[in-house]
Amino acid sequence: MANIIDGKAISLQIKDEVKAKTARLKEAGIEICLAVIQVGTDPASSVYVGNKKKACEYCGIRSESYELPEETTEDELIGLIERLNSDTAVNGILVQLPLPSHINEDRVIMTIDPSKDVDGFSVNSVGALCIGRKGFRSCTPAGIIELLKRSNIEITGKECVVIGRSNIVGKPMALMMLQENATVTIAHSKTADLKSVAKRADILIVAVGKPKMITSEYVKDGAVVIDVGIHRNENNKLCGDVDYDDVFDKCSYITPVPGGVGPMTIAMLMYNCVVNM
Numbered sequence: 001m002a003n004i005i006d007g008k009a010i011s012l013q014i015k016d017e018v019k020a021k022t023a024r025l026k027e028a029g030i031e032i033c034l035a036v037i038q039v040g041t042d043p044a045s046s047v048y049v050g051n052k053k054k055a056c057e058y059c060g061i062r063s064e065s066y067e068l069p070e071e072t073t074e075d076e077l078i079g080l081i082e083r084l085n086s087d088t089a090v091n092g093i094l095v096q097l098p099l100p101s102h103i104n105e106d107r108v109i110m111t112i113d114p115s116k117d118v119d120g121f122s123v124n125s126v127g128a129l130c131i132g133r134k135g136f137r138s139c140t141p142a143g144i145i146e147l148l149k150r151s152n153i154e155i156t157g158k159e160c161v162v163i164g165r166s167n168i169v170g171k172p173m174a175l176m177m178l179q180e181n182a183t184v185t186i187a188h189s190k191t192a193d194l195k196s197v198a199k200r201a202d203i204l205i206v207a208v209g210k211p212k213m214i215t216s217e218y219v220k221d222g223a224v225v226i227d228v229g230i231h232r233n234e235n236n237k238l239c240g241d242v243d244y245d246d247v248f249d250k251c252s253y254i255t256p257v258p259g260g261v262g263p264m265t266i267a268m269l270m271y272n273c274v275v276n277m
């Protein structure tokens with residue numbers, strides 16, 4: 001039977017640490033400000049943006065909200081980011097993705113000043129991670145590292161398999177596990193015999209974007225299973241990329257959905273807002 005990794009509790013610890021830091025900074029006359037930009041009214045994005053603003057409020061970070069209409073042009077959005085880049089009162093800039101299809105996401109992300117790239121998506125941030133330099137770490141994988149460390153799960157020397165190679169989860173996750181001295185394999189849709197590759201893992205991190213795809217057949221006895229996926233099932237209930245009930249008895253630790261990785265993403269965003277202060 002698995003130990004459940006409580007992402008809600010661990011994310012609260014991190015937010016409380018951020019809150020304590022912003023309080024100290026406030027005493028010294030320094031206010032932290034996150035600019036949050038949303039283009040259009042995609043309901044899922046609105047929920048994420050709302051949660052990020054709530055977390056800012058909890059942590060004592062001022063959030064500045066820019067809700068732009070769907071028809072905003074790329075140049076208008078770039079213009080706003082350039083203005084926020086040069087605004088010394090703004091510490092972090094977050095552009096909620098996905099953007100409407102007429103806007104080039106890469107160009108937008110690349111416009112954000114690297115010193116304000118709290119999402120950690122820019123080439124600068126990812127490059128710094130790749131060569132082990134200081135820089136903003138992508139929030140979801142950074143949150144997973146915190147989940148492992150704060151649950152006292154040893155990473156050094158372990159076999160880690162990351163399923164998924166997206167730029168925002170899979171690739172930075174693999175780099176962070178490598179930095180923590182795991183032996184890392186990245187699997188993807190072209191991986192041959194995924195089951196046997198996944199079964200090598202002491203720590204299996206699943207970011208495949210397919211509801212309940214990973215069953216006990218993919219999991220080694222006693223493995224740690226981290227589920228990044230978020231989906232709504234046929235009953236409108238949240239589920240992950242891992243078939244939780246099926247793997248539960250096989251693993252030593254598991255993250256639930258909801259309440260596992262999800263809350264960590266926002267907590268690490270808050271952490272990134274104060275990390276250089």
Ligand code: NDP
Pocket residue numbers: 140163164165166167168169170187188189190191194207208209210228229230231241261262265
């Ligand atoms: P993407 O769709 O960008 O990437 C999915 C990855 O999984 C790709 O690399 C793809 O391989 C691989 N893949 C797809 N099908 C298979 C398969 N059958 N076998 C092996 N590999 C496969 O997703 P993201 O990385 O953005 O997100 C993954 C999941 O995590 C989603 O459910 C998303 O909603 C969730 N998520 C949750 C967050 C949180 O805060 N908890 C934050 C971000 C994402 P290939 O490259 O070959 O196509």
